[in-house]
Amino acid sequence: xxxxxxxxxxxxxxxxxxxxxxxxxxxxxxxDIYDIPIALITEQYLEYLEWMKAMNIDxxxxxxxxxxxxxxxxxxxxxxxxxxxxxxxxxxxxxxxPLEEYLRIKSAAEKLAKRxxxxxxxxxxxxxxxxxxxxxxxxxxxxxxxxxxxAFQKILENITPIGRMExxxxxxxxxxxxxxxxxxxxxxxxxxxxxxxSKNADKSEVVVTFLAILEMVRLSLIRVAQHTQTGIxxxxxx
Amino acid sequence: xxxxxxIIESLLLVAGEPLTIDHINNILTQSGKKEIRNALSxxxxxxxxxxxxxxxxxxxxxxxxxxxPEYREWIKRLIQPKALRLSKAALETLAIIAYKQxxxxxxxxxxxxxxxxxxxxxxxERRLIRILGKKEIPGRPLIYATTKQFLEVFDLKDxxxxxxxxxxxxxxxxxxxxMG
Numbered sequence: 001x002x003x004x005x006x007x008x009x010x011x012x013x014x015x016x017x018x019x020x021x022x023x024x025x026x027x028x029x030x031x032d033i034y035d036i037p038i039a040l041i042t043e044q045y046l047e048y049l050e051w052m053k054a055m056n057i058d059x060x061x062x063x064x065x066x067x068x069x070x071x072x073x074x075x076x077x078x079x080x081x082x083x084x085x086x087x088x089x090x091x092x093x094x095x096x097x098p099l100e101e102y103l104r105i106k107s108a109a110e111k112l113a114k115r116x117x118x119x120x121x122x123x124x125x126x127x128x129x130x131x132x133x134x135x136x137x138x139x140x141x142x143x144x145x146x147x148x149x150x151a152f153q154k155i156l157e158n159i160t161p162i163g164r165m166e167x168x169x170x171x172x173x174x175x176x177x178x179x180x181x182x183x184x185x186x187x188x189x190x191x192x193x194x195x196x197x198s199k200n201a202d203k204s205e206v207v208v209t210f211l212a213i214l215e216m217v218r219l220s221l222i223r224v225a226q227h228t229q230t231g232i233x234x235x236x237x238x
Numbered sequence: 239x240x241x242x243x244x245i246i247e248s249l250l251l252v253a254g255e256p257l258t259i260d261h262i263n264n265i266l267t268q269s270g271k272k273e274i275r276n277a278l279s280x281x282x283x284x285x286x287x288x289x290x291x292x293x294x295x296x297x298x299x300x301x302x303x304x305x306x307p308e309y310r311e312w313i314k315r316l317i318q319p320k321a322l323r324l325s326k327a328a329l330e331t332l333a334i335i336a337y338k339q340x341x342x343x344x345x346x347x348x349x350x351x352x353x354x355x356x357x358x359x360x361x362x363e364r365r366l367i368r369i370l371g372k373k374e375i376p377g378r379p380l381i382y383a384t385t386k387q388f389l390e391v392f393d394l395k396d397x398x399x400x401x402x403x404x405x406x407x408x409x410x411x412x413x414x415x416x417m418g
Contacts, residue, residue: 017327017352062351098349104403105349109326109333111401118391119319121307122295125251179372220363238365 018066019102021048022095033099036092038077042070069095147226148193151233152210155197159206171204177212178221185222185237193224193233242269243277250281256300256390298389299396331357332366332388336400339383340370346382358382366391 025044031037049063076091090096116122172180184191196209213235216222223236246262262274278301282294295304305313324332331354334346347354361367365387372378384397394400 017350019349019351062353066351098351101349102351105330105333105337108337108401108403109329111403112333112336112392113324113329115393115401116304116307118304118393120323121310122304122393123310123313123317123319124302124304175372175378182369182371219359219369220365221369238368 018063019098021045021063022066022099023103023106026099033096033103036095038070038074038092042067042074045070147233148210148214148224151193152206155194155206155210156203159201159203172208174208174211174215177208178216181209181212181216182221182237185235190234190236193235196235242266242273243280246274246277247281250294250301250303253302256298256302258300261300295393296395297393298386302390327352327354328357328360332361332384335361335367335382336384336388336397337403339397340381341383342373342379342381344379 022041022045025041025048026033026036029037029040029044031041046067049067052063073091073094118124181196184196193213196213197206201209213222213224217224221238223238224233225236226233245266249257249262249265259271259274259278263269263271266274278294285293290306291309292303292305295302297304327350330350331346334349335341338345338349343354343358346358358367362369365385367382367388368385370381370383373381388394389396389399
């Protein structure tokens with residue numbers, strides 16, 4: 001193998017992960033995945049890791065995990081098999097099973113990519129506006145962070161300041177609140193911004209709800225839009 | 239029959255998303271689902287016989303008129319679609335979720351042997367996957383599944399319509415290096 005070939009291989013495989021490197025080696029040596037020459041493959045695998053290090057590429061921890069698995073299998077293969085333990089598994093199964101599964105997924109991914117993809121190979125009469133068309137005109141505008149903060153301030157102002165801040169033992173976390181809000185969306189589809197804040201909510205609850213909304217926007221779980229006429233902010237479940 | 243077909247065709251032309259038979263049935267109160275199904279199949283045959291610029295596709299549980307892939311380059315001169323292009327890693331992650339859903343992140347990562355936080359976020363942003371909830375195990379990890387959008391984008395009727403992965407016979411064929 002010329003150094004050039006090696007270099008190319010590195011670039012193609014390096015960022016894809018340890019399983020890809022293993023597949024690449026098995027393919028290159030045209031070996032049967034059910035009868036992997038473990039010593040050869042392990043040696044080659046480790047050699048690649050050295051190459052990656054030499055090229056100043058960060059060898060991710062995942063690569064090392066597989067390296068140690070391979071080395072372990074290799075040493076177990078060297079141990080003499082006891083005759084009375086004929087039900088002993090081939091140590092290589094530990095790597096064959098995940099390998100099989102990975103190859104199946106790889107093949108599935110390739111098949112998916114070959115389909116007539118919407119927005120790539122095939123189009124509909126009304127492409128989802130935000131997905132395909134660059135300029136669109138709608139009755140609603142997407143709301144930015146600042147509008148949301150404004151709306152949030154209004155809600156904070158409306159909180160009745162009775163009893164000041166109470167230390168509440170069972171305040172809910174942002175994560176739990178997201179789950180609750182998802183439930184609301186599952187039944188309603190869309191709600192107004194104000195609906196999510198109950199009238200008698202205390203400050204911490206309001207803050208948690210607001211943070212939950214922000215997080216959901218970030219995770220693209222919901223879309224926030226404001227009606228141009230009424231100014232009502234509505235949240236849509238995606 | 240002829241009229242039902244025309245009505246359905248007009249609905250398909252205007253509808254923004256795949257129309258389900260139930261939905262059409264709600265609109266055409268007079269006719270049964272069987273009639274609707276027949277009309278749809280008639281329409282599809284007509285489009286195939288005509289071999290025009292579009293055809294009828296059964297996607298995401300409904301029916302939708304779509305342009306034929308042969309004319310993709312022309313469409314792209316008309317509108318600029320946001321590039322869908324998914325990396326090999328993203329496609330593999332999506333395939334794992336599609337075939338094994340509902341699934342938690344650590345199980346996804348186990349298959350590829352790589353951290354996939356960034357990819358999951360990107361797939362969520364593109365609405366190809368969604369969060370179903372949290373698994374009731376320590377750490378309460380998020381559970382992922384594919385969306386209706388996924389079915390629409392990948393031209394699938396439903397999840398059962400997912401292509402069957404090839405059985406691994408020879409590795410040389412099972413993994414070609416490049417994909418679109």
